[in-house]
Amino acid sequence: MKKLFGIAITSIVLDQIIKNVFFLFMNYGDSIAIIDGFFNITLIGNTGAAFSILSSNTILLILISIIVLNALYFGFIKGKNLNATSQVSFGLLIGGIMGNLIDRVIHMQVIDYLDFNFFGFDFPVFNLADILIVVSMVLIIVQIFKGEKNEMSSKTK
Numbered sequence: 001m002k003k004l005f006g007i008a009i010t011s012i013v014l015d016q017i018i019k020n021v022f023f024l025f026m027n028y029g030d031s032i033a034i035i036d037g038f039f040n041i042t043l044i045g046n047t048g049a050a051f052s053i054l055s056s057n058t059i060l061l062i063l064i065s066i067i068v069l070n071a072l073y074f075g076f077i078k079g080k081n082l083n084a085t086s087q088v089s090f091g092l093l094i095g096g097i098m099g100n101l102i103d104r105v106i107h108m109q110v111i112d113y114l115d116f117n118f119f120g121f122d123f124p125v126f127n128l129a130d131i132l133i134v135v136s137m138v139l140i141i142v143q144i145f146k147g148e149k150n151e152m153s154s155k156t157k
Contacts, residue, residue: 001077001082001087003084003087003088003091004077004082004086004087004088004090004091004094005091006091007087007088007091007092007095008090008091008092008094008095008098009095010095011091011092011094011095011096011098011099011128011129011132012095012098012099012102014128015095015096015099015127015128015129015132016099016102018113018127018128019099019103019111019113019127019128022041022043022111022113023043023111026041026043027043028043028044028045029042029043029044030042030043031043031115037117038116038117038118039114039115039116039117040115040116040117041113041114041115042112042113042115042125043111043112043113044111044112044113044125045107045109045110045111045112046109046110046111046112046125047108047109047110048061049061050124050130051124052124058104058108058109061104062101062104062105065097065100065101065104066101068097069094069097069098069101072090072093072094076090077090085139085143086140086143088136088139089136089139089140089143090136091136092132092133092135092136092139093132093133093136093137093140095129095132096128096129096130096131096132096133096136097129097133098129099127099128099129099132100127100129100130103129110127110129111127112124112125112126112127112130113125113127114126114127114128114131
């Protein structure tokens with residue numbers, strides 16, 4: 001479990017450092033071209049979830065985040081002997097959820113900054129926490145399809 005919580009804490013700290021550096025040195029709407037026509041650092045505030053779903057429902061999104069974190073912990077982590085992949089997956093997922101939750105509580109919106117343009121499609125701006133959530137979900141899905149098992153008995157047995 002130390003690995004899981006170490007990954008979660010490291011993810012949260014890294015996410016918050018990056019967001020706050022951009023937040024301190026840029027204004028909302030500012031954009032810096034990194035790879036012209038493909039990748040920019042663009043600082044925006046997102047009051048919704050992925051693709052701005054549930055925009056301006058910050059309190060609801062805070063509550064959903066708290067419920068999901070509790071469900072993860074009590075349903076999938078507490079009392080379980082998780083394999084290494086599960087620890088990484090859940091650590092990244094918790095880190096990503098917490099990173100965006102901290103933004104919602106402090107700023108009443110999520111700070112996004114990664115702005116990609118793929119063949120003329122301007123992909124929605126996102127952040128490291130979003131990447132962590134997506135990567136964790138891919139890892140969890142791969143584990144499910146590979147049939148990897150965790151020891152589901154409690155640690156007291």
